[in-house]
Amino acid sequence: MSIAADTTTLARQVLVTKTAQRPWTGRLLRRSGSWSLGLTLPLLLPLAILGAWQSASTWHWISPQILPAPAVVWGTLVDLTASGDITTNLGISALRVLYGFLIGGIAGLVLGLAMGLSPTVRAYLYPTFNAISLVPALGWIPLLMMFVGIGETLKIIIIAKATLVPIAIAAVQGIRNIPENYFEVGSVFRFSRWQVVRYIVLPAAVPSLFNGVRQGLNHAWLALVVVELLASSEGIGYLMVWGRQLFQLDVVIATMIVIGAVGLLLDQGLQFAESRLLRWRRSAY
Amino acid sequence: MIRLLLLILLVQALAGAADRPAEIRIGFATIGLQGQQRAALSPISTAHQLGLVDKAFAADGIRISWTFFKGAGPAVNEAIANGQLDVAWQGDLPAIVGRAGGLRTKIVAACGLRGNSYLVVPVASPAKSITDLVGKRIGMFKGTNLQLSVGKILAANHLTERDFRSINLDTSSGLAAMLAGEIDGLWGGLELHHLTNVGGVRILYDTRGADPVLTRQTHLLVTADFASAHPDLVQRLVDVVVRQAAWESDESHREELFRLWTESGFPIITFVSDFAGTALRDRQSPLIDPFLINQYRQSAATALAQKLIRTPVSIDGWFDPTYVERAVREQGLEKLWTTYGEDGKPVR
Numbered sequence: 001m002s003i004a005a006d007t008t009t010l011a012r013q014v015l016v017t018k019t020a021q022r023p024w025t026g027r028l029l030r031r032s033g034s035w036s037l038g039l040t041l042p043l044l045l046p047l048a049i050l051g052a053w054q055s056a057s058t059w060h061w062i063s064p065q066i067l068p069a070p071a072v073v074w075g076t077l078v079d080l081t082a083s084g085d086i087t088t089n090l091g092i093s094a095l096r097v098l099y100g101f102l103i104g105g106i107a108g109l110v111l112g113l114a115m116g117l118s119p120t121v122r123a124y125l126y127p128t129f130n131a132i133s134l135v136p137a138l139g140w141i142p143l144l145m146m147f148v149g150i151g152e153t154l155k156i157i158i159i160a161k162a163t164l165v166p167i168a169i170a171a172v173q174g175i176r177n178i179p180e181n182y183f184e185v186g187s188v189f190r191f192s193r194w195q196v197v198r199y200i201v202l203p204a205a206v207p208s209l210f211n212g213v214r215q216g217l218n219h220a221w222l223a224l225v226v227v228e229l230l231a232s233s234e235g236i237g238y239l240m241v242w243g244r245q246l247f248q249l250d251v252v253i254a255t256m257i258v259i260g261a262v263g264l265l266l267d268q269g270l271q272f273a274e275s276r277l278l279r280w281r282r283s284a285y
Numbered sequence: 286m287i288r289l290l291l292l293i294l295l296v297q298a299l300a301g302a303a304d305r306p307a308e309i310r311i312g313f314a315t316i317g318l319q320g321q322q323r324a325a326l327s328p329i330s331t332a333h334q335l336g337l338v339d340k341a342f343a344a345d346g347i348r349i350s351w352t353f354f355k356g357a358g359p360a361v362n363e364a365i366a367n368g369q370l371d372v373a374w375q376g377d378l379p380a381i382v383g384r385a386g387g388l389r390t391k392i393v394a395a396c397g398l399r400g401n402s403y404l405v406v407p408v409a410s411p412a413k414s415i416t417d418l419v420g421k422r423i424g425m426f427k428g429t430n431l432q433l434s435v436g437k438i439l440a441a442n443h444l445t446e447r448d449f450r451s452i453n454l455d456t457s458s459g460l461a462a463m464l465a466g467e468i469d470g471l472w473g474g475l476e477l478h479h480l481t482n483v484g485g486v487r488i489l490y491d492t493r494g495a496d497p498v499l500t501r502q503t504h505l506l507v508t509a510d511f512a513s514a515h516p517d518l519v520q521r522l523v524d525v526v527v528r529q530a531a532w533e534s535d536e537s538h539r540e541e542l543f544r545l546w547t548e549s550g551f552p553i554i555t556f557v558s559d560f561a562g563t564a565l566r567d568r569q570s571p572l573i574d575p576f577l578i579n580q581y582r583q584s585a586a587t588a589l590a591q592k593l594i595r596t597p598v599s600i601d602g603w604f605d606p607t608y609v610e611r612a613v614r615e616q617g618l619e620k621l622w623t624t625y626g627e628d629g630k631p632v633r
Contacts, residue, residue, distance in 0.1 A: 063366040246428060
């Protein structure tokens with residue numbers, strides 16, 4: 001028993017050292033680099049865009065109905081926040097994304113792992129999965145409506161589908177890209193099937209999986225706008241579509257800013273979670 | 286000195302030539318059923334179909350460009366704001382929304398009046414009137430001129446939108462939702478006739494034969510810049526529209542007209558049913574009369590009350606009836622169309 005445990009630990013160490021040989025050093029160095037530079041550089045482009053935007057409205061390059069001045073949009077943003085329009089709609093949208101992302105994420109993970117681990121499952125499902133994943137959400141909506149109606153279920157399914165695809169693909173790719181010699185190490189230590197998954201597949205596939213999860217979240221957030229376009233009277237995407245319908249482009253731009261900001265926050269949050277979860281890799285140094 | 290004068294003369298000559306545009310850009314706030322570059326219902330769309338406008342300007346070498354916007358009224362507003370259109374055919378609400386947004390336009394002719402609204406329910410629905418649907422889920426494509434018409438219909442029945450669970454759906458999603466039993470009713474325009482033919486739904490209520498103030502109006506508008514730069518061209522365009530409207534107001538053309546409109550993708554029965562019991566001349570009249578102006582005034586007030594616009598819109602000075610009046614006079618059509626008062630009753 002203790003021998004088995006020892007071999008497991010040993011195998012883990014071997015694998016950790018192996019997987020850790022990827023270019024983590026560079027990233028670490030960059031992270032510890034100048035904070036001020038790290039905070040300034042990403043702001044340059046938005047500031048330049050803001051400058052161009054302000055100039056465009058000051059000198060009337062673009063009709064103010066199409067591109068309202070930054071101050072007008074800021075005023076709208078403040079108004080919409082004060083009236084609760086933004087917070088209420090954002091809350092509704094966030095809940096939709098959360099459910100859709102959780103369901104799609106788990107399903108995508110299971111499906112991706114199954115297709116990645118079992119050539120049989122892959123042979124059965126992968127071509128169909130690929131074909132289905134390439135059909136845009138808009139095409140599914142009328143059909144889905146017949147089965148699940150136009151309520152929240154429809155929206156969550158569409159968001160879940162958008163999440164599922166990149167996660168499943170990332171899982172399949174992540175597993176297929178694990179070098180063959182990792183598995184050889186596993187067979188040397190006579191790993192059981194479960195141990196192979198637990199100590200070889202999962203750790204080696206995690207970076208790719210995280211990429212998939214981040215992409216999945218991006219897609220979920222994008223799908224939100226599509227589902228809120230139809231059969232909805234609330235949500236941040238709806239607010240945007242409605243603003244366009246009513247020729248209130250300041251509302252459209254205000255919601256664009258909110259959607260972009262939330263998307264950025266989500267992505268940063270995941271990045272943070274990733275670096276926390278993958279800390280064990282760094283402990284190899 | 287002489288050279289300078291010559292130069293000034295040359296510049297003026299060039300400016301005079303540039304004064305005449307190479308093309309007139311006309312936009313439609315609609316598109317054919319399957320994306321055809323065809324519309325129905327308005328004299329300007331039939332004139333487009335028959336090539337009458339192009340012909341009227343061909344002698345001067347002025348090209349006419351036609352654009353059909355799938356995004357309907359809101360897309361037309363964006364195109365006008367971007368300076369991509371000179372002339373547009375649009376419904377009342379989008380134009381009011383555009384005016385609220387600061388678009389400078391002139392309405393120069395009525396172009397398709399008294400558009401009907403319909404409320405359809407599943408065939409098996411026990412409902413006998415709108416009131417029976419109170420508290421039920423009703424689909425409607427919001428932000429279109431349908432919403433204003435529905436608002437007026439509900440008000441006439443002592444109801445408001447809040448008496449229903451109102452769901453924003455376009456027509457095709459609405460049909461799917463209704464067949465799936467997800468909604469109990471669907472508001473729409475004459476396109477719903479098409480659905481009753483497909484089966485599964487029946488018309489519960491419609492505005493045919495009802496008070497005309499409940500119907501929807503559409504118009505031809507030009508940008509204020511275009512109108513002030515080229516009043517002669519606007520007049521020529523309105524001349525064509527008025528001549529076509531007169532042709533369309535002739536009952537002996539009813540079937541031929543409907544058959545022309547089927548190019549938009551709608552079966553002829555759609556138009557036959559929608560126009561049943563209505564005189565063509567009341568719907569194809571180009572006149573800017575007190576009825577039309579008051580309809581827009583009412584619509585602007587309703588739009589503000591329903592928070593579709595954020596600032597009040599003044600209707601004054603928006604309509605310019607002089608072009609139509611001149612065309613009617615010159616074409617000797619004074620007796621053809623009835624002028625209606627604010628209440629929709631004939632004034633003479």
